[in-house]
Amino acid sequence: MDKFLREALDEARKGYCEGGIPIGSVLVKDGRVIGRGHNQRVQKDDPMAHAEIDCLRQAGRIGDYHGTALYSTLMPCHLCAGAVIQFGIKKVFAGESRNFAGAQDLMRRLGVEVIDLDDPECAALMRRFISEKPELWNEDIGSSA
């Protein structure tokens, strides 16, 4: 497995062990992880703390996102794609999109290179979580109504 995706998956597993939504993310620049995070909806009662948002928050006020790549274990949703677009992150690696197609079309249309690594471990963890806690998953993507 890609070494950065492995780090994102480590974050996702941390989230799973905490009783949270197992999606993890790392931000990479010049071959180095400069931010990492995982979904914190449950842990921090924060509906905006998707994995990618938590990761970008943790990376801090870097100001310039040129040359960065965002890894996530799952294809980013519109919220996280919005962050990618607004801050000019030009490359996104997704662990999988089997369980959620996300906003990949929008990102591509707006010039982001989106690479779907279609990783079976990422897909298996997410599939397991969705089958265990479907209400929580629906809440996280705004489909709870």
Added chain:
Amino acid sequence: MDKFLREALDEARKGYCEGGIPIGSVLVKDGRVIGRGHNQRVQKDDPMAHAEIDCLRQAGRIGDYHGTALYSTLMPCHLCAGAVIQFGIKKVFAGESRNFAGAQDLMRRLGVEVIDLDDPECAALMRRFISEKPELWNEDIGSSA
């Protein structure tokens, strides 16, 4: 001025007084404010804490966003528009878009009703801030490179 926009502007002014970026937001449901916030980039060193994100975070895990309307003193950027789209908020009121056009076209294309209130007080506060701290403004919208 619209009473909810007034509350969003109160939030923006709080931010200005704290030395932050003066953008405020409230979330409204059934004629009642259920969340409020303002940009916290400076105050919390959090690059993801745009006003609308801070407001939605503060509203908590409401799960179902049907019937809500999001007010912001400034037209939402792609990050905040992404939250609107992902969580199914169908109505957005912007205090102004003179200083920043934001992602209004995207929101409209994806079925969000966007109302630009074109308020002179909102526009004046933002214009003043941008002229005082242009670097901070550019950082907040990802144009610092």
